[in-house]
Amino acid sequence: MPPGINMGKDGGVMHNREERILLGHGSGGRLSHDLIKNIMLPAFANSALAELHDGARLAIGGTQLAFTTDSYVVKPRFFPGGDIGKLAVCGTVNDLAMCGARPLYLSAGFILEEGLPVAELKHIVASMRETALAAGVDIVTGDTKVVEKGAVDGIYINTAGIGIMLPRVDITAKRVKPGQDIIVSGPLGDHAVAVMSERHGLTLPERVISDCAPLNKLIEAMLAEVPQIAMLRDPTRGGLATTLNEIAADAGVGMILEESLMPVRPEVLAVCEILGFDPLYLANEGKVIAIVEKEYSEKVLTIMKQHEFSAAARIIGTVTNQAAGQVALRTTVGGLRLLDMLSGEQLPRIC
Template sequence: MLPGINTAKDGGIMHNQEELILLGHGSGGRLSHDLIKNIMVSAFANPLLAELHDGARFSIDGTKLAFTTDSYVVKPRFFPGGDIGKLAVCGTVNDLAMCGARPLYLSAGLILEEGLPIAELKKIVESMRATAQVAGVAIVTGDTKVVERGAVDGIYINTAGIGAILPQADVTASRVKPGQEVIVSGYLGDHAIAVMSERHGLTLPSKIISDCAPLNGLIQELLTEVPAISMLRDPTRGGLATTLNEIAADAGVGIVLEESSLPVRPEVSAVCELLGFEPLYLANEGKVVVFVEKKYSEKVLKIMHQHQVSAAARIIGTVSDKAAGQVALRTMVGGLRLLDMLSGEQLPRIC
């Protein structure tokens, strides 16, 4: 019997006696979406929250600011290409960048488990310091709590950040229109596969490492040189397919991806085929999806190709005026396959 399901029947239908939080509620997919919409948004409803961007955007005395927060519970804490500290800084810096902001200041809240080695904590904190330096932000406030052994998995980190929105930036789903092109900054699924391999002790090709990286330098150059960019989003939990479903629904448009154009490493595809994963639903931590008018696409790609974090950028699809709110994949043989939002959890505790 499943948890929360009783055996009482009414007309042959079993009823849920008590709804419970599942791992899938943290996937970034449909369960997460429903949880946020039905509980969080309804409870905290306000105009700033209603936009459901990567952060809140607002003005104070004429200064446009962005504010965001995120919590990191990745398992294991260290993985090829990064660790929970680097992830925490990059994640919040990137969320501010996706709002069109120049990240300025971060906070860091640490929940530590009794028994965590001090040497490991120092290594994580040093990783946060070094990543913040690369991103050009300062960690200016924070909090630390210690809980009894077994209450958390070593360390959980919450980071919040504030940034100044660039004067020329106006990135919002309402500006996504039919005819625009969809660009992704590089290979998909590397982060999820890197974390999974470390978690389960798998031996994978050395080139599969997390893409975890701060993107604010790239984004600031893009928005300065191509202010016509209409939307930015980093496809983290739930992957590219879930992120595009959210944008399609918010913008009231359809999105068609070209399977032949999707950048997925052969090694990642091989692991996905072996284990039954879909690369389009795997988490990324150093990628950005850009929506822009077709006439600006080549300029966006030229800028991206000059940055190491986006050297493999390419156009992967277009925005359509048909099938509003849906995302489709044009397969190698020319057919269309619907890409729905992630409904469960492929890999828990990825970020």
């Protein structure tokens, strides 16, 4: 019997409203989590997947590896500060780095729409090559498919990556404890606003560009000096607030952030105020959240401020033993605002 149709007691047919996928299921927020929890995890349950990190940590023949994959459907495919090719390499490199691994090899799968200009494809592939060189990784295998015009929007890219775990590190939410500091590497929301400006033809100051960047060399420098870092995450879909909610829930802790310390460019804040967006929920593609014991915070900040991608790093809050699983923002007037997980979709197809 087809889904959504039941037989009534008298033999008649009763139609139920069938659940369908919404754009919000790709937001990285609550709907995404429900999709993963209710469909993906029960189907694929295993110990590596259960960690729900940015990638899987695997032991193979005595070697500790990290493995990750991601797909990119950003619209438009070219935007201030990057393009879908640069984004695909950076996203996969960064996911491996957040696991505490040194990225080594990537794959690249392309789904191309009939009619895509070859010049655009060449530009995107060249961007991927340049970004891979900057990150110190090789793209070693891949696949290409072409579909009928209208079946996809120009080009979609899937990248997977493998890396080797760095020694002495254990990046996991289980090590997040009350009293630790929460550090973010720089201004929030730049990527989302850059993509949105190109999508809608908005004119923004030249310095508001996507923060899309490979962070693996920064992360490796941090972990070389401070292997005690408890947690690393890049606040992509769902932004800072959703990412911290995920960590707080997994660790069973609370978090308090300081509004006065939130790094958001005035131009980004102005766009958010006009269009009704909250920068704490906007996607970033070149930022890292680090959670570390207070005794190591200044050392971590010193390392980060010496790097081009994190010169504006700062402590923005602390982990607490109250309100487990919740994140709150102390406002500039002294009140507390609960930051819940993103419930819908602010900006679809942002990565």
